[in-house]
Amino acid sequence: MKDCEWCNLSDEDKKYMLFQTEAWEIFLADKQDYIGRCILVCKRHVKSLYDLSAREWMDLKNVIDKLEQGLAAAFGATMFNWSCLMNDFYKSDNPNPHLHLHVRPRYKNPVIMDDKVFLDEEFAHHYNPKKAFKIHEADFQKIYLLLKNHISD
Amino acid sequence: MKDCEWCNLSDEDKKYMLFQTEAWEIFLADKQDYIGRCILVCKRHVKSLYDLSAREWMDLKNVIDKLEQGLAAAFGATMFNWSCLMNDFYKSDNPNPHLHLHVRPRYKNPVIMDDKVFLDEEFAHHYNPKKAFKIHEADFQKIYLLLKNHISD
Numbered sequence: 001m002k003d004c005e006w007c008n009l010s011d012e013d014k015k016y017m018l019f020q021t022e023a024w025e026i027f028l029a030d031k032q033d034y035i036g037r038c039i040l041v042c043k044r045h046v047k048s049l050y051d052l053s054a055r056e057w058m059d060l061k062n063v064i065d066k067l068e069q070g071l072a073a074a075f076g077a078t079m080f081n082w083s084c085l086m087n088d089f090y091k092s093d094n095p096n097p098h099l100h101l102h103v104r105p106r107y108k109n110p111v112i113m114d115d116k117v118f119l120d121e122e123f124a125h126h127y128n129p130k131k132a133f134k135i136h137e138a139d140f141q142k143i144y145l146l147l148k149n150h151i152s153d
Numbered sequence: 154m155k156d157c158e159w160c161n162l163s164d165e166d167k168k169y170m171l172f173q174t175e176a177w178e179i180f181l182a183d184k185q186d187y188i189g190r191c192i193l194v195c196k197r198h199v200k201s202l203y204d205l206s207a208r209e210w211m212d213l214k215n216v217i218d219k220l221e222q223g224l225a226a227a228f229g230a231t232m233f234n235w236s237c238l239m240n241d242f243y244k245s246d247n248p249n250p251h252l253h254l255h256v257r258p259r260y261k262n263p264v265i266m267d268d269k270v271f272l273d274e275e276f277a278h279h280y281n282p283k284k285a286f287k288i289h290e291a292d293f294q295k296i297y298l299l300l301k302n303h304i305s306d
Contacts, residue, residue, distance in 0.1 A: 049235060050221040054211065061202075061210045068203040079243060079250070082202060084235040090261065090277040097232070108243065124243040126282040 001045040006098035009041075016144050019151050023056040024063050028144045033133040034081075034104040035111045035118050036071045036147055042099040049084060049099070060101075066151055067103055074150035075143075077105035081127050113142055154198040159251035162194075169297050172304055176209040177216050181297045186286040187234075187257040188264045188271050189224045189300055195252040202237060202252070213254075219304055220256055227303035228296075230258035234280050266295055 001007045009025075016028040018038065029037040040063055046052060052060070064082070071077040081104040089097035104127050107120035116139060122128050135143075154160045162178075169181040171191065182190040193216055199205060205213070217235070224230040234257040242250035257280050260273035269292060275281050288296075 048221060048233065049214075049217050052214070054214065057214045058207065058211070061205070061207065064202050068201060079239060079248075080201065080237075081240070082237040084233075085279065086232060087234070087259070087277050087279060090232060090259075095232075106240070106243075124240050126238065126240055129279040129282075 001096070001098075004045055004096055004098050006041060006100070007045050016140075018144070018148050019066070021059050021063055023059040026063060026067065028140070028147065029102070031133065032135045032140060032143060033131040034106065034120065034127060035143060036075050036077060036105045038067060038071075038103050038147075040067075040101040040103070046099045047097040048086075052099070064103075070147055070151040071103070071105040074147045075105060075111050076107065076109060078108040078123070079106050080104070081106055113139065113146075154249070154251075157198055157249055157251050159194060159253070160198050169293075171297070171301050172219070174212050174216055176212040179216060179220065181293075181300065182255070184286065185288045185293060185296060186284040187259065187273060187280060188296060189228050189230060189258045191220060191224075191256050191300075193220075193254040193256070199252045200250045201239070205252070217256075223300055223304040224256070224258040227300045228258060228264050229260065229262060231261040231276070232259050233257070234259055266292065266299075 018026045018028060020026065023043055025041045025043060027039050027041065029039050031037060040060070042052070042056065044056065068080055071080065082101060084101045086097045086099070089095045106123055108123055111118040171179045171181060173179065176196055178194045178196060180192050180194065182192050184190060193213070195205070195209065197209065221233055224233065235254060237254045239250045239252070242248045259276055261276055264271040
């Protein structure tokens with residue numbers, strides 16, 4: 001769709017794409033408040049889960065399976081918080097939502113990368129939607145490469 | 154599974170079941186912080202989306218479609234927040250999670266039922282996981298019946 005930013009992502013926007021399937025593009029999320037957090041973007045401009053075709057829905061299951069396995073293997077994720085929210089689009093007077101999902105891996109144990117330790121302080125509780133978190137670009141790239149290397153073909 | 158509460162729901166627990174399919178049971182959630190909020194419980198004891206069979210996954214799509222249509226028709230829901238979290242199970246030393254999903258319908262406009270007005274004050278923002286909300290049993294039953302009558306066969 002011409003006037004949808006999500007339908008017209010630039011190469012720069014797609015820099016941290018982890019993989020793609022027939023119907024989905026999967027990106028490491030800019031916000032790494034939960035290490036390995038990803039966004040799954042539907043390639044077609046649909047506004048809700050209802051609008052997905054059976055084929056897109058089955059393809060989504062393959063994506064979920066790859067991510068749950070990859071995130072467990074790469075970072076030792078204990079379990080996963082999945083969501084499909086879309087709230088931000090509705091701040092507009094003329095909402096033009098583009099379907100996407102979020103996965104936040106959750107960690108019982110600390111995630112250790114080189115000399116850095118990342119804690120999931122809210123483990124076993126609802127994720128904190130307003131968690132303050134900063135990450136160095138170098139660490140972001142490490143997370144991206146580690147996860148990419150653990151996603152099966 | 155013998156030691157899973159969710160595998161052994163009583164008739165009383167199932168009092169507000171809206172419908173069931175081959176793989177899922179759908180209940181009006183006890184907490185109606187967002188009017189029409191429902192819980193979808195997998196009939197089989199699986200711990201994550203990864204463990205769902207293709208058949209259970211396709212059946213889930215049918216459930217989602219029925220709920221998005223029913224919630225829009227019954228209460229005028231603008232859009233839907235879907236989540237699969239499972240955090241509470243991990244408060245235990247030996248977590249035994251039973252897969253379920255949540256849907257929180259979201260409302261741009263007030264929901265009016267008889268003389269009551271319900272507002273989605275956070276519309277277009279993340280749902281409030283700690284929203285304080287009380288509802289009278291009579292209103293809960295009205296919501297249940299109205300939604301049940303708007304779920305297509």
